[in-house]
Amino acid sequence: MSANSDQTRERIVAAAARLFYNEGIRAASVDAIAEKAGVTKKTLYYHFRSKDELIAAYLESRDQPTLDLYARWFEQTPGSATDKVLGLFAEFARSTDTMKWKGCGFLRTAAELANTPGHPALKAGAAHKKRFEAWFTDSLAREGVGNAAATARSIIVLLDGAATVMLIHRDPAYVETAGAVAASLVKTAGSSNA
Amino acid sequence: MSANSDQTRERIVAAAARLFYNEGIRAASVDAIAEKAGVTKKTLYYHFRSKDELIAAYLESRDQPTLDLYARWFEQTPGSATDKVLGLFAEFARSTDTMKWKGCGFLRTAAELANTPGHPALKAGAAHKKRFEAWFTDSLAREGVGNAAATARSIIVLLDGAATVMLIHRDPAYVETAGAVAASLVKTAGSSNA
Numbered sequence: 045m046s047a048n049s050d051q052t053r054e055r056i057v058a059a060a061a062r063l064f065y066n067e068g069i070r071a072a073s074v075d076a077i078a079e080k081a082g083v084t085k086k087t088l089y090y091h092f093r094s095k096d097e098l099i100a101a102y103l104e105s106r107d108q109p110t111l112d113l114y115a116r117w118f119e120q121t122p123g124s125a126t127d128k129v130l131g132l133f134a135e136f137a138r139s140t141d142t143m144k145w146k147g148c149g150f151l152r153t154a155a156e157l158a159n160t161p162g163h164p165a166l167k168a169g170a171a172h173k174k175r176f177e178a179w180f181t182d183s184l185a186r187e188g189v190g191n192a193a194a195t196a197r198s199i200i201v202l203l204d205g206a207a208t209v210m211l212i213h214r215d216p217a218y219v220e221t222a223g224a225v226a227a228s229l230v231k232t233a234g235s236s237n238a
Numbered sequence: 239m240s241a242n243s244d245q246t247r248e249r250i251v252a253a254a255a256r257l258f259y260n261e262g263i264r265a266a267s268v269d270a271i272a273e274k275a276g277v278t279k280k281t282l283y284y285h286f287r288s289k290d291e292l293i294a295a296y297l298e299s300r301d302q303p304t305l306d307l308y309a310r311w312f313e314q315t316p317g318s319a320t321d322k323v324l325g326l327f328a329e330f331a332r333s334t335d336t337m338k339w340k341g342c343g344f345l346r347t348a349a350e351l352a353n354t355p356g357h358p359a360l361k362a363g364a365a366h367k368k369r370f371e372a373w374f375t376d377s378l379a380r381e382g383v384g385n386a387a388a389t390a391r392s393i394i395v396l397l398d399g400a401a402t403v404m405l406i407h408r409d410p411a412y413v414e415t416a417g418a419v420a421a422s423l424v425k426t427a428g429s430s431n432a
Contacts, residue, residue, distance in 0.1 A: 211348040211352055225396075
């Protein structure tokens with residue numbers, strides 16, 4: 045593919061990401077995405093065979109940036125492993141405190157696609173969440189946290205739970221609760237850098 | 239309203255509940271709901287001014303049955319407060335182990351409505367989750383669990399997290415993880431019936 049064609053593809057994915065995240069994957073139409081990207085529908089369908097493929101491409105495009113964001117939140121916090129986990133939750137709470145925040149795009153997409161097992165976007169979402177879990181396990185292990193895999197998994201259920209409950213109540217107290225439990229799990233697991 | 243009219247309303251809500259839960263609230267059309275309920279669209283709109291009102295009625299119809307189900311899971315488990323919490327998670331895990339299970343209808347609806355703050359169904363969903371939290375706080379307090387409100391809230395974040403993550407991975411190991419953390423929270427909080 046030419047550089048030009050690559051740029052067109054990227055522009056379509058960026059437009060899709062914005063509309064799918066802001067409006068939901070069923071509410072955002074292919075027409076609206078083509079218009080936002082400034083391409084014809086024919087061009088869009090040259091790059092993506094179907095809307096389903098475009099939904100998967102949206103989530104794939106959010107995989108690495110999401111990992112980078114959480115890694116920054118974790119690593120930028122000085123102090124112990126417990127401090128770093130609390131820092132991650134504090135930054136997450138801050139990120140939710142805006143009308144622009146509309147939950148976790150991966151979880152919301154899975155919620156909309158609950159009736160289509162095997163959908164390419166469900167696979168992309170599961171792959172992202174597995175990568176996230178692997179990254180977080182490694183990060184806890186590097187900080188010397190005991191039972192890193194089990195501790196990481198428990199904290200991820202809390203994090204995804206907080207992201208989901210926030211869409212219901214829009215009350216950061218739930219994120220604080222999740223963060224406090226996560227910190228207690230790190231303390232209980234023990235750490236060479238607690 | 240006549241008894242007949244009440245029955246018609248109930249039939250419409252039951253049809254809406256089935257289609258909204260199975261397909262998603264945007265994917266299920268008012269036409270399909272009217273057809274499934276065996277009424278004309280005119281009759282449907284006599285009972286509900288809009289699809290949005292019907293979505294709220296769907297969640298309101300699931301409020302008490304959902305509370306009853308979890309209360310049964312908690313209360314039917316013999317033993318300590320810890321046992322009862324583990325029993326609740328075990329029953330929840332069992333309920334997810336079928337293709338019919340498509341997540342928590344309240345959370346999935348909130349995910350689809352993330353861009354419409356103030357939507358009547360978001361209010362119905364938030365009211366249900368608050369009632370659930372109040373019921374669970376009372377249940378833990380009755381079992382003599384310390385810090386019942388904070389413990390209940392923490393466990394609810396784990397439960398909603400598990401329900402959400404299950405839509406991504408369909409792997410009951412995540413529910414087991416959530417249940418184990420929940421049980422450890424009850425133990426840490428202390429109980430007159432631990």
